[in-house]
Amino acid sequence: MASEWSPGSSSRRTFIKQTTGLAGLTLAPMNQAEPSAPGPTLVQGATELSLRINGRVYSLRAEPRTTLLDALREYLHLTGTKKGCDHGQCGACTVHVDGERITSCLTLAIMQQGKQITTIEGLAKGDQLHPMQEAFLKHDGFQCGYCTPGQIMSAVACIREGHATSDDQCREWMSGNICRCGAYPNILAAIREVASSQ
Template sequence: MSQENTADFAADAPGATPEDGSRRSFIKQAGGILGLALAPPLLSQAERLTAFSKTVEGVTGMTLKINGTARTLQAEPRVSLLDALREYLDLTGTKKGCDHGQCGACTVLVDGRRVNSCLTLAVMNQGKEITTIEGLAKGEELHPMQQAFIKHDGFQCGYCTPGQIMSGVACVQEGHAKTDDQCREWMSGNLCRCGAYPNIVAAVREVAGKA
């Protein structure tokens, strides 16, 4: 018996056998090796966390292309696109409703696609084409969707109207307004507390028909 096994055996309780000592020695050694293999690289992990904290901490400069114009602002990376538009760039046409992506009042177009601006970070939309309700009209000439909403009285209080119009524009561009039922389905993410849905559908369907 080796000295190591003898020491393990001697430390065991009375009645233990040399085989018990050998097994204990093997388990201890194997456990130590396994622990070293599974130990996380603490230094590199700490370095990664430090680098990450430097990236997201504090105010940073960002440039957003909104309605064809590059706009620069200073904001923390946690600022939503909605807050950047309203609080930093004074583009208050986009409305804050639920702030949870459930009502659609904050809908804008990003690279032509509908986006709930309360659910996306401003810093993540750099380099993309952002269109808000302010960017639809050409001077004094309203967008066809805006004209249709006026014609069909597609609003009452008007709070949801910017998001409804932006969503309607995208709905037509996507080809999702070919029937009333299809229009209702693809506009269902935009809520109207006043209940102007029939008039909203009529406005979107008219623009889709002309398109």
């Protein structure tokens, strides 16, 4: 058992050593930096990036901390992907990276080099809309339209992932995409129609 400590009898450091069983150890002063192993090289300032988006390679110069969303909108002027909450909570910025849906506001552009990025602009083939885009038009799956690109990108991924086999399953797997206008029944109808046709 550690010896009894009373205020004023010793330093806080002595008290901690005694109560934690570290009495025989020497602790380094708190303000002294510990030697550490060399870390990874830090990239600072703007750097050259190369992103493959919708089958085309784009080159840009941006800070390493630039999000994929900001790279798309501010640097490459691909403004179909929307900035909603900028915290990964609303799904308006959903894109596909190597076939998987992600919120582009939560990933750095520099991390997506060498990957295939698909945005809402890349779904249609020329003048031919993607079946999901057609279904959203048919079922009025939007009102203000701000969340629609993210909803469509998530809906396409939801079907591809096999998560649109029932209304409840579809609601669950689309729950990361918020529609502030409340067009959920129409969005669900659009997704279920496309899912049933595949």
